[in-house]
Amino acid sequence: MRTTRRAGRRTAGLALVLGAATVLAACGSGDGGDGGGDGGGGSAAGSCTNTIVNEDAPVVTVWAWYPAMEQVVDLFNETHDDVQVCWTNAGQGGDAYQAFSTALEAGSGAPDVMMIEAEFLGQYTIRDALVDIGPLGAAEVADDYTEGAWSDVSTGDEVYAIPVDGGPMGFLYRQDIFDEYGVAVPTTWEEFADAAQALKDAGYEGYIANFPPNWWAFTQAMAAQKGWAPFEYEAGSTDLRIDMNSPEAVEVLAFWNELVQNDLVATDEAFTADYNASLVDGTYASYVAAAWGPGYLAGLSDADADAVWRAAPLPQWEGEEPRSVNIGGSTFAVSEQAENPELAAQVAIEIFGTEEAWKIGIEEAALFPLWRPILESDYFRDLEYPFFDGQQINNDVFLEAAAGYEGFATPPFLTYVYDQGTQQLTAMVEGSVDAATVMANMQDDVAGYAEAQGFDVSQ
């Protein structure tokens, strides 16, 4: 009996050690996944993804997830003797923000220059996490950007980031599918609903498009097209107007929900493997996309070889004045942890401040530039995209969409709004709530959250 008990105890001890080791291992790998590998050591020049050309020059660390970023960084380093960029991809969007926020809270480890989507800037300025780069050279380049783009990154004289790319929206569609089933490409949302039905009636087994329940930004843009402006917020103020539950938003959401409930659009979660495959294998006949959408499509594997993609302006609402809307688009901001803010500001301004850099950005990464020297150039307007069999998509669609974009105010806790939106939209596509309830719940949740965060909320 005695030996048995001792053996049991030893097993138990071993098991405890094993268990603890597993927990540690799990935590480690989990964090690694979230932080994007070696994203943690932002200030250590040794962890650059690129190679430093000029070893003697001071180094500025940059986190960014643009495609083809390495070529842009290499170009910058080869053409600069006074400063070198050490670039790391610390994950995409939310993952990178998590790593950045954690480094900010910890007081060290954040990069000098951080890529931040324009609508998320408020989330960081309210924490005093970004340096006002107006006096550090940014004010002098204001004229290089459109007024709309500049207003997204500045408050009065204070400038918190340099605009890089934009996300004006268009309608990317499969010409071959619409032709095969004899359905006309929609120019209004009413036609879009009819086309969805017509494609189904003609025997098409896919869906005209996908309505992604985990992508609130998409719903937001769709509703904004009908004039929805749910937020009013001035950086630095504690006043916040929240009016999400307005008739136009409910109307737009009800339009999509009807398509969903009639099984005329898919409801796959965006940015998953299933969604990516469906985008390019003909399951969706169109992709309601921002200007970075073509680049996203082109980067997906297992594409349908015979696919014929074309771009058209975003469908409009009948009887409404046409409005341009936007999803995404990013900026470069200088973090408060930057050792040399002046140098960091120089990098933020110059990294995408040359025609050569933008040629890489446009041709390799399919970015939509906000830098006027290239945005307004003939080169960009007339550029023929091989993915669209030579269509001049900027001339046909995106330049006009970008010119008409008037901006969209967001609260400084957008991550929360997006997470709540995901839950509400999932409930809606599951059929347990209707569009009006979604918007009423969003209003309650978001206003409640804002009040708990100390804002003076008005409606």
Added chain:
Amino acid sequence: MATTTSTEVSRAGTATRAPRRPRAGRIERNRQRWGWFFLAPFAAVFLVLLVAPLAYAFWMSLRTDTLAAGESFTGLANYQRAFTDPLFLGGLGRVGLFVAVMVPIQLGVALVAALVLDTLATRLSRFSRLMIFVPYAVPGMIGALMWGFLYSPRFGPATDIFGLFGATPPGFLAPGTVFYSLVNIVTWQWAGYYMIIIYAALRGIDPAVYEAARIDGASGFQIATRIKVPMISAALVMVVIFALIGTLQFFTEPSILRNVAAGAIPVHYTPNMYAHGLAFSYQQFNYASTISFALGVIVFAFSYLFLFLTRKRSGLNS
């Protein structure tokens, strides 16, 4: 477990030393100095890596930081908020449900597998033992990613298998079903590990007991239920404790599946995920500390309660 061993050793030590104590004060003091010396490395690690972070987290949990109104000391207000927060309580309810469903299933699968393997002595049994254990060797994150693909209607095998019978598979990642999908992943991963613990305990039983039982006319089933199970009750209690603690802290699998089922698995799905989301998505580090601390207290209370209720079986009190 390690604590039990050390108390026993020291108790034995005291028993032999006791009569000499009055005369050997200096030696004793010297001994104690060496004791502290040997204890120091552990104590340092314990203080720096466990006590200090806990104290810091508790200090953080007493303060409130808001986006617009700044930071202030609010005492226990955060705890009051936590225990009335429907998201935290909902998460607790959910892991409670996971405990109720998942722990019995895991324990059942592990116990049956161990009993069967203990009875068989063929090469096949050694192979099966390894195969049942293998999922545990797969890191939890990789396992969850893999299952994410298996559950996918497009990449997973379910569509093909159900298609053979002309049926469509259920949406494994839908809000109503994702609970069972998670139960399946965790059971797949951990049942083999628990099986090994139980199996090891079974191997420790003196075979003469079985022989005696067989002479008394006990069937194989009776031997399993009346002799083997009671004799390994200490191991079973330990397995339940592991499963209980692991489930209350449920994090990795739902966090990974959230990447493909963000609608079905909200950020506050389990209390641990809620704390993580609050801290790293919403920058509410103070309230996240409160949630973590409250969860820690609850896990401790449940584990203690369970050990107290099973003290006669666990062998901890003998």
